[in-house]
Amino acid sequence: MTDHTYDGPADPLRRRLLKAGAVAASLSALPGAMVIAQAQASFDWKRFKGQKIEILLVKSPRGDLLTKYHKEFEDLTGIEVGSEMVPEQQQRQKAVIEFNSGNPSFDVIALSYHVQKRQFAKNNWLTDLRPYINDKAMAAPDLDFGDFAKGGLNYAVEADGRVMSLPLNLDPWVVYWNKELFAAKGVAYPKSFAEMVDAAMKLNDPAKGISGFVGRGLKNANVPVWTSFLLGYGGAFTDAKGKLLTDSPEAIEAARMYQTLLAKAGPQGVAGFNWNEAQSLFLQGKAAMWLDGIGFAQPLEDPTKSRIVGKVGYGVMPPGPKAQVSALFGDGEGISTYSKKKGPAWFYLQWASNKANQTRMLQAAAGAPVRNSAYAAAQASSDFKAPKEWVECMLKSAAIAQPGLPVIAPVTEFRDVFGVALTNMINGADPAAELKRATAEFQPVLDKSEKA
Amino acid sequence: MTSATGAPARPGFLARRHRSYYFFALPALVVVGAVIIFPWLFTVWMSAFDWKIGSVAHFVGLDNYVGLATNQRFIESIVHTFYFTALAVVVPLVLGLIAALIFHRRFPFRGLLRGIFTMPMMATPVAVALVWTMMFHPQQGVLNYLLSLVGLPPSLWVYSPTWVIPSLVLVEIWHWTPLVMLIVLGGLAALPTEPYESARLDGASEWQLFRYITLPLVAPFLVVAAVIRTIDALKAFDTIYVISQGGPGTASETINLYLYLQAFAFYNVGNASAVVVVFFAIILALALLLLYVRERAKWT
Numbered sequence: 001m002t003d004h005t006y007d008g009p010a011d012p013l014r015r016r017l018l019k020a021g022a023v024a025a026s027l028s029a030l031p032g033a034m035v036i037a038q039a040q041a042s043f044d045w046k047r048f049k050g051q052k053i054e055i056l057l058v059k060s061p062r063g064d065l066l067t068k069y070h071k072e073f074e075d076l077t078g079i080e081v082g083s084e085m086v087p088e089q090q091q092r093q094k095a096v097i098e099f100n101s102g103n104p105s106f107d108v109i110a111l112s113y114h115v116q117k118r119q120f121a122k123n124n125w126l127t128d129l130r131p132y133i134n135d136k137a138m139a140a141p142d143l144d145f146g147d148f149a150k151g152g153l154n155y156a157v158e159a160d161g162r163v164m165s166l167p168l169n170l171d172p173w174v175v176y177w178n179k180e181l182f183a184a185k186g187v188a189y190p191k192s193f194a195e196m197v198d199a200a201m202k203l204n205d206p207a208k209g210i211s212g213f214v215g216r217g218l219k220n221a222n223v224p225v226w227t228s229f230l231l232g233y234g235g236a237f238t239d240a241k242g243k244l245l246t247d248s249p250e251a252i253e254a255a256r257m258y259q260t261l262l263a264k265a266g267p268q269g270v271a272g273f274n275w276n277e278a279q280s281l282f283l284q285g286k287a288a289m290w291l292d293g294i295g296f297a298q299p300l301e302d303p304t305k306s307r308i309v310g311k312v313g314y315g316v317m318p319p320g321p322k323a324q325v326s327a328l329f330g331d332g333e334g335i336s337t338y339s340k341k342k343g344p345a346w347f348y349l350q351w352a353s354n355k356a357n358q359t360r361m362l363q364a365a366a367g368a369p370v371r372n373s374a375y376a377a378a379q380a381s382s383d384f385k386a387p388k389e390w391v392e393c394m395l396k397s398a399a400i401a402q403p404g405l406p407v408i409a410p411v412t413e414f415r416d417v418f419g420v421a422l423t424n425m426i427n428g429a430d431p432a433a434e435l436k437r438a439t440a441e442f443q444p445v446l447d448k449s450e451k452a
Numbered sequence: 453m454t455s456a457t458g459a460p461a462r463p464g465f466l467a468r469r470h471r472s473y474y475f476f477a478l479p480a481l482v483v484v485g486a487v488i489i490f491p492w493l494f495t496v497w498m499s500a501f502d503w504k505i506g507s508v509a510h511f512v513g514l515d516n517y518v519g520l521a522t523n524q525r526f527i528e529s530i531v532h533t534f535y536f537t538a539l540a541v542v543v544p545l546v547l548g549l550i551a552a553l554i555f556h557r558r559f560p561f562r563g564l565l566r567g568i569f570t571m572p573m574m575a576t577p578v579a580v581a582l583v584w585t586m587m588f589h590p591q592q593g594v595l596n597y598l599l600s601l602v603g604l605p606p607s608l609w610v611y612s613p614t615w616v617i618p619s620l621v622l623v624e625i626w627h628w629t630p631l632v633m634l635i636v637l638g639g640l641a642a643l644p645t646e647p648y649e650s651a652r653l654d655g656a657s658e659w660q661l662f663r664y665i666t667l668p669l670v671a672p673f674l675v676v677a678a679v680i681r682t683i684d685a686l687k688a689f690d691t692i693y694v695i696s697q698g699g700p701g702t703a704s705e706t707i708n709l710y711l712y713l714q715a716f717a718f719y720n721v722g723n724a725s726a727v728v729v730v731f732f733a734i735i736l737a738l739a740l741l742l743l744y745v746r747e748r749a750k751w752t
Contacts (some may be wrong), residue, residue, distance in 0.1 A: 093716055096505055123506055209591060221697050269590035269611025271700035281591055334621040412717045427613060
């Protein structure tokens with residue numbers, strides 16, 4: 001069977017998207033495709049029977065889960081799946097090198113939006129999925145964009161309306177808080193940034209080895225902690241012309257908050273903490289608040305690892321002076337632009353993001369699914385162990401989520417340069433001076449990458 | 453032309469023989485050319501380009517080198533590399549020598565204890581680094597607990613910009629002192645006994661025996677250990693990357709870590725190539741110095 005190519009006249013969906021020319025329009029248009037898809041009497045999953053596709057996944061619980069159920073996809077479609085799972089860092093290197101070669105070994109690739117979205121889009125490494133979404137014969141009935149969280153679709157859709165991937169997993173940042181420590185000092189969960197700082201200072205008790213706040217201080221890893229505050233202060237990463245706004249008054253205020261929380265209410269040595277050090281401190285009941293991605297409920301509620309089972313509060317990021325925002329990270333899957341088997345690859349994408357797989361992801365605590373229906377489905381199951389408060393926190397956070405890092409190609413350099421500045425602040429450097437230096441250092445890198 | 457013995461001469465025989473030898477050396481030359489010389493020349497060539505993977509390369513001549521010479525972070529990484537290397541060579545040498553002198557003497561369970569002492573060497577560096585990371589944790593690590601047992605205040609270990617490099621060296625010491633011990637122990641076993649007997653007859657003290665006989669005789673072995681340790685310490689990457697990732701901030705960023713960032717995190721291939729060339733020059737200079745010291749330390 002030949003593969004689909006879509007260079008013909010613009011279809012109705014594409015026309016609508018082109019007309020609107022904006023993400024918002026494309027998001028509202030996508031559910032329309034669902035109506036078309038659902039109108040089909042029966043969907044032919046077997047149309048690419050006998051073909052073989054290659055998948056490049058990231059070694060993670062999500063990668064493991066998909067791999068475990070590949071046989072189900074093969075039975076459903078008759079398409080053979082060859083898959084490779086590579087650790088995150090190496091997968092990113094492999095992607096760059098293989099795409100540059102012009103002949104990558106994979107048809108489908110898993111991507112981390114916060115690192116790879118702009119890089120892939122800028123180089124046109126992924127296939128626009130709109131023609132497939134709009135094709136009655138190609139979009140499965142299960143593909144319901146109304147069921148996908150807005151934050152995930154924001155990541156999947158480019159500013160010009162192209163849909164380059166299907167999102168699978170969301171990682172909004174939340175505040176884990178120790179209810180016992182809060183109650184002991186009569187402190188309530190903060191309702192603003194000011195209250196958050198107050199609570200951290202009140203709960204900080206170095207004599208008892210208790211920190212009021214813990215989070216990432218290690219360079220590179222620490223940047224989302226600062227951006228979580230930056231977004232609440234109403235700050236942004238760049239203006240419309242690509243000029244960095246990372247030394248704006250909002251950015252400096254956010255950095256001061258970061259400095260106060262980590263240096264004054266944080267544990268000794270926090271400048272070298274990544275999430276694992278922060279987690280181990282919080283697990284031991286030695287920290288009152290911990291700001292990080294939402295994926296840590298499982299260890300926190302595991303009695304063999306945690307001393308605070310049942311005492312953990314899952315808090316939505318408190319509102320900042322200008323906005324209430326949860327910094328968002330996420331991942332999805334796209335089809336290589338060089339793939340010669342885009343049809344079968346598209347079938348794989350639909351299967352990977354279907355309701356059953358999304359529900360499994362939640363049940364296995366392998367991530368936070370992008371499809372809202374997965375939460376209700378998982379909670380209905382008797383073996384679902386995540387606390388109800390966690391699910392509510394996830395849904396509320398996803399609704400107020402914005403990308404936690406700028407969508408730019410040199411995002412790793414951004415994290416490195418600003419990460420060093422933030423670590424220096426924990427060790428006493430002036431936030432305004434550090435941000436000014438980092439912004440001056442990074443602006444040429446950004447300019448160069450956009451010109452390239 | 454005839455030879456003195458009257459046998460007929462075979463003009464060009466030697467030359468022909470050499471030619472056939474060249475033929476046999478060819479495969480090795482091809483391999484060396486392909487895996488060492490070509491990549492090296494290509495690296496030098498790339499270092500003259502401003503090239504980020506995914507973009508077009510521009511020839512910039514020596515700009516990358518000029519950039520490095522004025523790059524504070526790169527210069528600091530050289531300082532960190534030398535600081536780390538100096539500590540990671542000298543301390544294991546001293547401790548390894550002491551350990552070798554102890555294990556050279558006869559005492560009960562010597563073999564067993566020597567075996568136990570060499571065990572760290574067999575551990576995988578990344579696994580070792582992960583275990584030490586947990587031990588270094590300022591609140592929950594066992595090291596601060598041990599300090600508290602003897603009444604010492606807690607340390608921040610690798611979480612302090614000041615102490616991160618000495619703490620990383622601690623891991624190197626634990627891991628590689630046994631290697632130095634084994635090399636020196638081999639040297640001690642090979643020493644002649646006569647100089648000791650005559651020195652004892654002359655009334656030399658234990659310290660004098662060590663200072664004027666053992667140390668000079670074992671010096672060549674110490675130099676070998678120093679060369680191996682220097683190479684190991686200069687190329688150290690896994691331990692530092694796993695434990696501190698070059699942090700806090702850039703406090704433990706060595707040339708290798710800086711290079712890794714440039715090449716594999718930022719994909720700045722041109723700049724990374726220039727870093728490699730500078731690093732190679734530094735290693736070459738150190739190797740020449742060590743060769744000179746080795747010549748000086750030979751038994752005469």
